[in-house]
Amino acid sequence: GESVGLHLPTLSVQEGDNSIINCAYSNSASDYFIWYKQESGKGPQFIIDIRSNMDKRQGQRVTVLLNKTVKHLSLQIAATQPGDSAVYFCAENVRSGNTGKLIFGQGTTLQVKP
Amino acid sequence: DTGVSQDPRHKITKRGQNVTFRCDPISEHNRLYWYRQTLGQGPEFLTYFQNEAQLEKSRLLSDRFSAERPKGSFSTLEIQRTEQGDSAMYLCASRLGVAGGPETQYFGPGTRLLVL
Numbered sequence: 001g002e003s004v005g006l007h008l009p010t011l012s013v014q015e016g017d018n019s020i021i022n023c024a025y026s027n028s029a030s031d032y033f034i035w036y037k038q039e040s041g042k043g044p045q046f047i048i049d050i051r052s053n054m055d056k057r058q059g060q061r062v063t064v065l066l067n068k069t070v071k072h073l074s075l076q077i078a079a080t081q082p083g084d085s086a087v088y089f090c091a092e093n094v095r096s097g098n099t100g101k102l103i104f105g106q107g108t109t110l111q112v113k114p
Numbered sequence: 115d116t117g118v119s120q121d122p123r124h125k126i127t128k129r130g131q132n133v134t135f136r137c138d139p140i141s142e143h144n145r146l147y148w149y150r151q152t153l154g155q156g157p158e159f160l161t162y163f164q165n166e167a168q169l170e171k172s173r174l175l176s177d178r179f180s181a182e183r184p185k186g187s188f189s190t191l192e193i194q195r196t197e198q199g200d201s202a203m204y205l206c207a208s209r210l211g212v213a214g215g216p217e218t219q220y221f222g223p224g225t226r227l228l229v230l
Contacts, residue, residue, distance in 0.1 A: 034219075041226075100162070100209065101170065102157075104157050
């Protein structure tokens with residue numbers, strides 16, 4: 001399953017399929033990007049991050065792709081599992097004043113069907 | 115468990131009351147952040163500390179809000195004269211702030227505030 005466009009609030013996939021969650025970021029000066037997973041009633045949980053000098057980074061079952069030309073970020077989850085069901089947020093760090101504060105997107109809800 | 119703890123986890127208060135939340139970051143992390151998250155939205159930055167110094171405050175942080183990090187370890191966020199619009203999840207995050215080091219912010223479980 002794949003979310004299309006700038007933002008799709010909900011993505012529904014079949015267990016075992018690959019998921020792709022997309023995110024458009026706003027500031028061309030952002031130099032660090034991060035994906036978080038948030039389950040209901042819990043704080044955001046770090047998944048994977050990437051600096052702007054890279055275009056791809058892989059983790060365990062997850063891959064983040066960065067396209068700076070079109071200011072687009074994606075999270076790919078391989079072999080999606082029921083435990084992956086959550087809201088996924090992308091966030092950017094705008095290199096301004098070096099505070100490291102994160103600007104979050106709206107989030108995409110991933111629903112995994114057994 | 116990320117190592118960032120927050121207390122309390124839930125708080126119900128009446129409009130006009132004062133509330134205080136506490137955050138204990140990961141011990142070696144010198145940077146601490148507060149965010150606010152309303153239902154269906156992503157977290158929004160409120161304020162940032164490097165050690166004990168509060169270096170940035172968002173325009174979201176009205177004069178009813180105050181945050182401290184007195185010894186550069188735990189932090190408190192106080193809301194005075196609470197309003198119903200303050201109802202939200204208040205999240206704390208911490209990270210190690212060294213040149214060239216990791217930039218990952220680790221979040222606590224949050225404090226969910228409901229103002230009646």
